[in-house]
């Protein structure tokens with residue numbers, strides 16, 4: 271079956287020679303003596319939707335957090351959009367980036383969390399406007415118009431003045447997606463965006479994400495929604511014990527897993 | 541299985557309960573005792589010569605007392621504003637990953653919370669003999685300019701500095717608890733949006749921490765109002781000290797002290813109302829905030 275995106279009027283397709291949006295080379299990460307990532311090699315091409323599955327504790331969240339430098343990696347290399355994450359390389363030496371430079375890199379990357387993490391003291395509109403106004407120094411009026419358009423896009427145009435506590439989980443997560451999109455990221459990271467939702471609210475969030483994929487956004491999605499992975503994902507990665515065990519086209523991996531650990535995991539969740 | 545016959549038929553509500561309520565004779569006895577005591581107290585207020593209301597009225601709005609009230613007010617304000625500002629700095633130092641910063645803050649808190657405020661204020665009163673001079677210059681090297689401490693630090697400054705430095709130690713702990721009460725996910729979300737540490741603290745963390753910080757700070761402010769009376773140790777002429785000065789010549793001790801109490805009560809009552817509105821403001825976005833909005837002011841405010 272052809273991808274939804276094909277033929278959709280999204281942003282221009284990236285040129286064929288564009289490098290990967292995310293490139294991980296032997297990424298290692300330890301917390302104290304606990305080694306959580308044990309050498310991750312991955313590439314995400316522009317416009318690709320990569321779904322990541324795997325048992326709890328396998329390092330999926332940690333890997334996402336490394337991509338936008340919320341965690342420092344201990345070994346290996348990680349690039350986003352051609353830039354080394356968190357470091358500058360010059361003369362064969364690595365220099366740590368300043369906080370300000372790291373913050374600048376993060377603006378390229380939107381992140382959506384399992385528990386939404388909306389700012390509870392701000393309305394939905396203020397949540398979406400905050401970063402463009404404070405970080406990008408956009409004029410308030412302009413940021414406001416854009417924020418309203420984004421809330422419309424996630425189907426919450428009428429909830430602009432609501433505080434997060436007045437919204438359902440699904441609505442909160444859609445505001446969180448709009449908030450991330452407001453910074454016009456080149457890459458979106460989703461960490462189990464529907465895991466904290468009541469079952470009847472999962473669909474509305476997945477629908478927004480699907481639309482985003484159709485529009486050509488590059489996405490890395492940690493999820494347990496195999497239907498979403500199958501329908502929207504371009505690639506599926508199975509992680510276990512801090513390594514990538516298996517990677518391939520979602521349909522292939524889900525229907526015909528090669529590795530025993532993948533088979534074992536899928537037999538439990540499907 | 542049989543159908544339950546006891547189900548109430550729709551449209552016919554069950555008969556309302558009419559029962560004899562339990563009697564509480566103890567409550568009636570207690571109420572009677574309290575009423576008698578209150579009556580005795582009111583009688584005492586109106587008839588006792590020791591209270592000497594006329595004497596109180598005479599001084600209540602006299603110039604020295606009003607000046608004392610003014611001094612008490614600005615000392616409270618200065619101590620709280622300075623204490624909160626320095627307290628935020630100390631709290632951020634305590635939470636810093638830099639062990640030197642957090643160590644220094646810890647020692648500061650250890651000293652100022654471990655010694656009595658009254659004793660600290662006595663030291664401030666005698667600061668001139670602790671540091672005879674202050675100067676600007678190279679540490680351990682030559683000084684460019686020097687002043688006599690006793691001239692530089694007058695009684696008002698000694699009193700306010702003493703209160704500020706002490707209050708900062710307590711505010712630091714309150715602010716720290718407030719910051720720690722904010723979900724870590726908030727800082728994470730702000731970082732992920734590219735906000736700087738300062739922006740995250742100012743726009744995201746502190747406004748949420750305020751919900752936890754404001755109620756105890758209101759209590760601190762009301763405590764501070766009363767603690768200003770300790771600057772008599774410096775000495776500095778605030779309300780209580782002024783009352784003392786007056787009765788030192790008139791020998792009417794109780795009327796002056798009761799008068800001072802009345803002033804403190806008026807001021808602390810006003811502060812409690814202010815605290816209610818502050819708390820309401822900072823509960824924005826919580827379901828509690830929505831509910832509180834409908835309550836009357838006199839129900840709010842912390843204990844004095």
Ligand SMILES: Nc1ncnc2c1ncn2[C@@H]1O[C@H](COP(=O)(O)OP(=O)(O)O)[C@@H](O)[C@H]1O
Nearest residue numbers: 301304306324325326327328329330331332333
């Ligand atoms: N900040 C941290 N400090 C210590 N251990 C952590 C931290 N974050 C994650 N871990 C550990 O790393 C492992 C992987 O966690 P995580 O990446 O959240 O897994 P997943 O998202 O796949 O469930 C877990 O054992 C977890 O306890």
Ligand SMILES: [Mg+2]
Nearest residue numbers: 330331332462
């Ligand atoms: Mg996780």
